[in-house]
Amino acid sequence: MVDLTNESELTPQLEAVGEGRLEADVEIERFADQGRCIAHIDGRVVFVRFALPGEKVRIRIDEPHNRKDRFWTAEVTKVYEASSYRVDPSWPLAGPLAWGGGVGGADLTHVSLDGQLVWKRTSIEEQLRRIGKVDDPHVPVLRVPQDEEAGVGGLHWRTRAEFIADDLGYVSMRRRESHDRVRVKDMPLASKQVLEVAEHLDLFNLRFEPGDHIRITAPEPRDGQTSDVESGNWALLVNHELKEGREYVRERVELADGKACEYSVLASGFWQMHRMAPQVLVRDVLKLAQDFALKTEKLSDDDVIWDLYSGSGLFTVPLASRIVPHGQVLAIEGSQQAVSSAVKNAERNNVENITEIAGDVLQSLRHLKKNLSELAAPKLVVLDPPRAGAGKKVVEQIAQAQTPVVIYVSCDPASLARDIAVFREKGYELSFIHAHDIYPMTHHVETVVVLSRTGVNKYGEVSFC
Numbered sequence: 416m417v418d419l420t421n422e423s424e425l426t427p428q429l430e431a432v433g434e435g436r437l438e439a440d441v442e443i444e445r446f447a448d449q450g451r452c453i454a455h456i457d458g459r460v461v462f463v464r465f466a467l468p469g470e471k472v473r474i475r476i477d478e479p480h481n482r483k484d485r486f487w488t489a490e491v492t493k494v495y496e497a498s499s500y501r502v503d504p505s506w507p508l509a510g511p512l513a514w515g516g517g518v519g520g521a522d523l524t525h526v527s528l529d530g531q532l533v534w535k536r537t538s539i540e541e542q543l544r545r546i547g548k549v550d551d552p553h554v555p556v557l558r559v560p561q562d563e564e565a566g567v568g569g570l571h572w573r574t575r576a577e578f579i580a581d582d583l584g585y586v587s588m589r590r591r592e593s594h595d596r597v598r599v600k601d602m603p604l605a606s607k608q609v610l611e612v613a614e615h616l617d618l619f620n621l622r623f624e625p626g627d628h629i630r631i632t633a634p635e636p637r638d639g640q641t642s643d644v645e646s647g648n649w650a651l652l653v654n655h656e657l658k659e660g661r662e663y664v665r666e667r668v669e670l671a672d673g674k675a676c677e678y679s680v681l682a683s684g685f686w687q688m689h690r691m692a693p694q695v696l697v698r699d700v701l702k703l704a705q706d707f708a709l710k711t712e713k714l715s716d717d718d719v720i721w722d723l724y725s726g727s728g729l730f731t732v733p734l735a736s737r738i739v740p741h742g743q744v745l746a747i748e749g750s751q752q753a754v755s756s757a758v759k760n761a762e763r764n765n766v767e768n769i770t771e772i773a774g775d776v777l778q779s780l781r782h783l784k785k786n787l788s789e790l791a792a793p794k795l796v797v798l799d800p801p802r803a804g805a806g807k808k809v810v811e812q813i814a815q816a817q818t819p820v821v822i823y824v825s826c827d828p829a830s831l832a833r834d835i836a837v838f839r840e841k842g843y844e845l846s847f848i849h850a851h852d853i854y855p856m857t858h859h860v861e862t863v864v865v866l867s868r869t870g871v872n873k874y875g876e877v878s879f880c
């Protein structure tokens with residue numbers, strides 16, 4: 416540990432400020448991962464929260480700070496010279512601890528919406544260069560329609576909001592670096608529909624058992640649906656058990672052709688969180704499937720598509736009905752409950768050309784040739800893995816199946832870059848990439864990529880109007 420009583424251990428940059436705390440004045444150098452930026456103290460890297468490149472700031476080093484650590488982590492306490500991207504925290508409670516914040520969930524709350532796009536673009540490009548070995552990547556990051564509007568400003572996008580009950584049983588959130596739970600009476604990232612449901616339930620004044628996990632799920636109403644809370648299309652879950660509302664909520668995704676797919680989704684399960692994300696991502700996948708697979712004749716409408724990590728069938732249903740209406744979609748998903756929803760969602764949309772497998776993607780693909788050989792040679796693979804990515808072995812299975820086109824939807828640029836590196840080793844080229852800011856106010860971002868067998872149009876032009 417750094418001996419705070421020993422002057423020689425405190426370099427000129429470091430200052431002991433009482434209660435075992437160390438502070439320093441630093442210049443912030445560049446963006447790093449996890450919503451942090453990089454500074455240096457005496458040659459040691461420090462990852463700083465709530466900073467921006469080019470700023471001069473005072474930071475407090477997180478404890479414990481061991482002399483032997485290769486790097487430290489820290490948080491801004493004071494800004495001397497601000498970046499042009501700095502704004503007052505849009506949600507102060509999620510801002511720096513020193514300014515009365517400390518609850519998680521909005522680590523870019525100090526960054527303007529434009530600055531957030533720059534941050535995310537830089538971070539994806541950096542991972543692609545460093546891990547994916549992609550030369551000179553250009554990754555446009557698109558803002559979701561309506562996120563910039565007055566009264567929204569990057570807030571109110573979560574259709575699922577989660578809390579914990581404090582010692583008195585009130586709805587609260589955990590404060591970083593402590594066991595404190597801070598009672599909350601608002602959640603600025605929650606969609607307006609979630610907040611309406613919270614008001615209807617008087618949620619922020621209810622008492623739960625201390626430590627209870629509380630979740631509200633409330634799909635954003637779409638055209639033709641009532642926005643009335645009385646419609647009952649929402650759920651209050653405590654410790655994953657339904658307390659009020661519905662076990663399954665209805666979600667409607669409007670497609671570019673003016674029609675819509677209807678889904679029934681387990682309120683406690685996975686669904687794309689941003690109120691517009693399902694629509695934005697489905698439209699992307701369909702458009703990219705058309706432009707990179709159908710139009711290039713790599714795929715015909717009677718071919719096979721794999722939809723891996725398929726959840727409740729968000730992509731499976733429109734792929735089956737719009738892209739291969741005379742072929743088959745093989746969907747593989749690990750959660751049995753999500754697969755049950757997906758089967759019902761296919762029926763709900765009158766789609767019959769889907770084969771669902773409940774199981775681990777890698778294991779299922781390994782057994783495919785033996786059990787379902789007619790589905791073993793897909794002309795298009797769509798995959799949307801969890802944060803850890805698909806991994807080398809899954810990528811190898813896709814490559815072994817001689818798949819000409821792959822559409823990869825990713826919520827983590829680092830694992831995406833790792834998987835892209837493997838695809839490239841196996842002869843695929845990055846044909847298209849862009850990203851959507853479906854997690855404003857956080858460092859998270861959703862990237863959509865097309866990989867095709869070498870020779871297919873690199874960085875092909877696709878117009879998403």
Ligand SMILES: C[S@@+](CC[C@H](N)C(=O)[O-])C[C@H]1O[C@@H](n2cnc3c(N)ncnc32)[C@H](O)[C@@H]1O
Nearest residue numbers: 724725726729748749750774775776799800801
């Ligand atoms: C990012 S979600 C995507 C779901 C769906 N594509 C959607 O957009 O609604 C990832 C999904 O992968 C599933 N999953 C995670 N690991 C898996 C594995 N090893 N094998 C199969 N499914 C897995 C999760 O249950 C989850 O539904």
